[in-house]
Amino acid sequence: MAIKRSSSKSTPPASRQPKKPISGASRVAEKMADTDSLARAFPSNAIKAAEYGRNGALNPPQGQSEEAPSNDVSASTLAEANSNDKTGNPADAGENPNNAPLEKVRVDSAGRALTTNQGVAIADNQNSLKAGLRGPTLLEDFILREKITHFDHERIPERVVHARGSAAHGYFECHEALTDLTMAAPFAEAGKRTPVFVRFSTVAGERGSTDLARDVRGFAVKLYTDQGNWDLVGNNMPIFFIQDAMKFPDLIHAVKPEPHNALPQAASAHDTFWDFASLMPEITHMLMWVMSDRAIPRSYRMMQGFGVHTFRLVNAQGESVFVKFHWNPTAGTHSVVWDEAVKISGADSDFHRRDLWEAIEAGAYPEWELGLQIFTEQQAEKFSFDVLDPTKIVPEELVPVRTVGKMVLNRNPDNFFAETEQVAFCTQHVVPGIDFSNDPLLQGRNFSYHDTQLSRLGGPNFHQLPINASIAQVHNNQRDAMHQQAIPRGRVAYEPNSLGGGCPFQAGKMGFMSFPEPLRDDKLRGKPEKFADHYTQATLFYNSQTPAEQNHIVDAFRFELTKVQTPAIRARMVAGLMNVDNGLASRVAQGLGIGLPEPLPRVLAKPPKPEVTRSPALSLTARPGDGSIRTRCVALLVADGMDGAASQAIHDALTAQGAVAKYIAHRLGSVRPAAGEAIEADATLETAPPVLFDAVVLPSGQAAINALLKNGAAMNFVKEQYQHCKPILALKGANALLAAAGITPRWPDGSADPGLLVVSGQDDATAAKAFVKAIAGHRYFARQMDPSPV
Numbered sequence: 027m028a029i030k031r032s033s034s035k036s037t038p039p040a041s042r043q044p045k046k047p048i049s050g051a052s053r054v055a056e057k058m059a060d061t062d063s064l065a066r067a068f069p070s071n072a073i074k075a076a077e078y079g080r081n082g083a084l085n086p087p088q089g090q091s092e093e094a095p096s097n098d099v100s101a102s103t104l105a106e107a108n109s110n111d112k113t114g115n116p117a118d119a120g121e122n123p124n125n126a127p128l129e130k131v132r133v134d135s136a137g138r139a140l141t142t143n144q145g146v147a148i149a150d151n152q153n154s155l156k157a158g159l160r161g162p163t164l165l166e167d168f169i170l171r172e173k174i175t176h177f178d179h180e181r182i183p184e185r186v187v188h189a190r191g192s193a194a195h196g197y198f199e200c201h202e203a204l205t206d207l208t209m210a211a212p213f214a215e216a217g218k219r220t221p222v223f224v225r226f227s228t229v230a231g232e233r234g235s236t237d238l239a240r241d242v243r244g245f246a247v248k249l250y251t252d253q254g255n256w257d258l259v260g261n262n263m264p265i266f267f268i269q270d271a272m273k274f275p276d277l278i279h280a281v282k283p284e285p286h287n288a289l290p291q292a293a294s295a296h297d298t299f300w301d302f303a304s305l306m307p308e309i310t311h312m313l314m315w316v317m318s319d320r321a322i323p324r325s326y327r328m329m330q331g332f333g334v335h336t337f338r339l340v341n342a343q344g345e346s347v348f349v350k351f352h353w354n355p356t357a358g359t360h361s362v363v364w365d366e367a368v369k370i371s372g373a374d375s376d377f378h379r380r381d382l383w384e385a386i387e388a389g390a391y392p393e394w395e396l397g398l399q400i401f402t403e404q405q406a407e408k409f410s411f412d413v414l415d416p417t418k419i420v421p422e423e424l425v426p427v428r429t430v431g432k433m434v435l436n437r438n439p440d441n442f443f444a445e446t447e448q449v450a451f452c453t454q455h456v457v458p459g460i461d462f463s464n465d466p467l468l469q470g471r472n473f474s475y476h477d478t479q480l481s482r483l484g485g486p487n488f489h490q491l492p493i494n495a496s497i498a499q500v501h502n503n504q505r506d507a508m509h510q511q512a513i514p515r516g517r518v519a520y521e522p523n524s525l526g527g528g529c530p531f532q533a534g535k536m537g538f539m540s541f542p543e544p545l546r547d548d549k550l551r552g553k554p555e556k557f558a559d560h561y562t563q564a565t566l567f568y569n570s571q572t573p574a575e576q577n578h579i580v581d582a583f584r585f586e587l588t589k590v591q592t593p594a595i596r597a598r599m600v601a602g603l604m605n606v607d608n609g610l611a612s613r614v615a616q617g618l619g620i621g622l623p624e625p626l627p628r629v630l631a632k633p634p635k636p637e638v639t640r641s642p643a644l645s646l647t648a649r650p651g652d653g654s655i656r657t658r659c660v661a662l663l664v665a666d667g668m669d670g671a672a673s674q675a676i677h678d679a680l681t682a683q684g685a686v687a688k689y690i691a692h693r694l695g696s697v698r699p700a701a702g703e704a705i706e707a708d709a710t711l712e713t714a715p716p717v718l719f720d721a722v723v724l725p726s727g728q729a730a731i732n733a734l735l736k737n738g739a740a741m742n743f744v745k746e747q748y749q750h751c752k753p754i755l756a757l758k759g760a761n762a763l764l765a766a767a768g769i770t771p772r773w774p775d776g777s778a779d780p781g782l783l784v785v786s787g788q789d790d791a792t793a794a795k796a797f798v799k800a801i802a803g804h805r806y807f808a809r810q811m812d813p814s815p816v
């Protein structure tokens with residue numbers, strides 16, 4: 027649907043070719059005559075009448091455009107044909123090269139000398155210019171001043187929220203054409219690929235904060251479609267804390283570090299957040315999600331993404347349906363446990379950033395399927411909840427998720443600042459075929475993103491930054507402003523015009539048209555009645571979790587509220603939980619050492635009966651993944667005197683499956699097995715603590731086992747792997763290490779622990795196979811006891 031009058035990138039039509047340099051006066055006269063002739067082709071504004079009335083609004087005409095009699099007419103200057111190494115040639119007709127692929131700005135310094143920003147080669151990059159070897163530095167040193175000045179201004183403001191993040195390039199591929207539902211370019215035909223740039227983030231922490239904070243994760247996808255950029259700026263949870271954009275600054279002020287002492291960093295476990303939360307009952311459903319394991323994902327690659335709001339799909343006939351967007355990871359949905367998250371924050375606060383980077387570098391490209399929940403306005407009216415309320419999901423049992431494509435991230439950025447930091451997502455970036463619903467949070471977001479980016483990125487031209495530029499052509503009459511990168515040709519910067527041949531002209535029905543939703547209502551501030559049901563879906567979420575997941579929610583509430591210093595806030599919060607589930611409320615109250623308060627008053631005394639009271643899809647266990655252990659990190663503890671061949675066999679078997687297996691020893695260097703070749707340690711117990719691994723292998727060989735039994739760090743490794751419910755493989759004889767750590771191969775209920783594999787008689791290959799299966803199972807939560815006996 028590209029709208030272009032003439033496609034002349036390489037060979038402009040004869041009339042557009044630059045005139046040969048002829049005598050100045052006659053060329054000026056010719057230009058004036060040609061200009062007049064072009065202007066005469068527009069005797070009036072041919073589309074003016076369409077500005078009035080409903081019919082015109084629904085059928086905007088394409089603007090009039092005429093080809094100029096000569097290229098000189100639209101040129102800024104008759105001198106444009108005089109090219110040199112700097113000016114290059116005149117612009118190609120209808121082309122904006124700012125939208126070319128990123129290679130246009132990618133820089134490689136191989137074989138080049140250092141220069142100043144003016145391109146002057148720098149002779150000495152070690153010394154400033156001085157009056158004598160021991161004399162003062164001279165103001166004249168423009169090389170020093172340029173370098174220091176640029177350095178002084180290297181930082182830009184961090185995002186006001188979602189400051190901490192990591193990103194990657196990739197593509198979205200559509201499985202089937204969805205033209206019956208939407209004109210959106212990515213869904214035009216089966217197999218069509220659209221480039222994407224995806225940024226994952228936490229919300230509350232500052233740019234340098236830990237990846238493993240308990241928090242919502244941002245999941246922002248920029249699709250560079252051939253019809254312009256479409257940003258699906260979502261999160262890893264399908265709902266939000268509040269119902270109206272009016273409350274967003276309050277929410278963020280409550281959760282961010284408190285204003286008087288800037289404490290705590292990247293944490294909701296403090297008074298102001300829970301004060302606000304306990305006074306805002308609509309937050310309750312989201313609190314269930316944020317207190318669940320979803321808030322501490324194992325990897326960005328192992329979490330879902332959601333568009334959150336209800337959006338519209340619009341087809342070429344102008345028909346619209348509602349849609350909810352879901353990204354489902356091929357690797358499954360997996361999390362860490364809270365104690366682990368806390369320790370990872372110390373051991374490697376870049377854990378998620380490193381994980382994403384290393385997976386892509388290793389060729390293990392993360393993948394998600396895109397799922398759509400599609401429903402009509404008529405269906406939506408009958409739901410027990412309001413689809414415009416961003417604190418509500420549409421249960422998958424009510425509207426199934428239809429998989430329509432997949433997204434693959436297969437390229438790390440070249441430069442963190444230029445790409446990940448400068449990328450600017452915005453919910454109002456939509457393309458024909460996608461439209462908004464009246465969700466009051468979405469409507470507010472549509473204002474907020476561009477507005478904040480004006481100050482973060484320093485002016486209104488940040489859409490020209492290479493990472494933000496669309497791959498679709500950009501032509502409009504916007505002018506000037508800070509950091510303008512384009513050099514628009516000609517003197518016309520308004521529409522309608524005749525002097526520019528009418529270009530760029532309005533696209534008419536080929537352009538973006540808002541879905542003409544009929545509206546007639548009072549102007550007022552308020553919310554629909556169904557928004558007042560604050561608890562039904564919170565209960566649905568809690569009831570849909572496995573017992574282990576419910577325990578984690580209880581533990582998270584206990585942790586957060588124990589950190590709260592004001593008893594009245596704790597009690598108020600528990601009073602809110604009484605409206606979700608009595609068991610939940612009493613377990614949290616017990617953990618806080620308080621009695622059960624009266625439930626908070628409900629705004630809606632009798633909420634509509636929900637269609638669904640359990641939704642298995644809401645449990646993380648609903649998506650175990652594809653059974654692969656690619657990229658899982660496994661530690662093999664090693665010590666002198668070990669059975670080298672046995673550990674080596676497991677190491678090879680794991681590596682063959684795509685896992686990252688590492689030998690961990692007391693010190694770096696060679697470990698001498700009882701027989702065979704030395705094994706080189708990859709890392710030490712000190713630098714690679716257990717929380718950085720998904721599983722552990724304990725060696726056989728009596729001397730090695732004896733050494734590990736005497737090593738507190740090694741024993742702690744074994745204990746923590748167990749406490750964090752991870753698979754453990756004890757090679758022959760290594761059950762002594764388990765016994766010394768107080769670990770029994772049985773769950774508290776007496777059944778065998780499938781995550782704990784002890785080799786006795788079987789061969790290494792059988793043990794390796796069973797271990798791979800155990801790693802794919804991720805975690806064995808049935809081990810957990812409160813308090814833990816290990």
Ligand code: HEM
Binds near residue numbers: 245272451468475
């Ligand atoms: C009225 C409610 C909201 C407002 C006013 C708001 C505002 C903002 C602002 C100002 C930023 C920083 C943007 C930048 O500097 O580039 C941001 C980032 C972000 N917001 Fe929101 N937000 C709201 C709700 C939400 C919701 C409901 C979601 C999820 C559906 C969300 C997802 C994100 C994400 C993923 C980012 C990070 C984008 C990136 O990676 O650069 N926000 N938001």
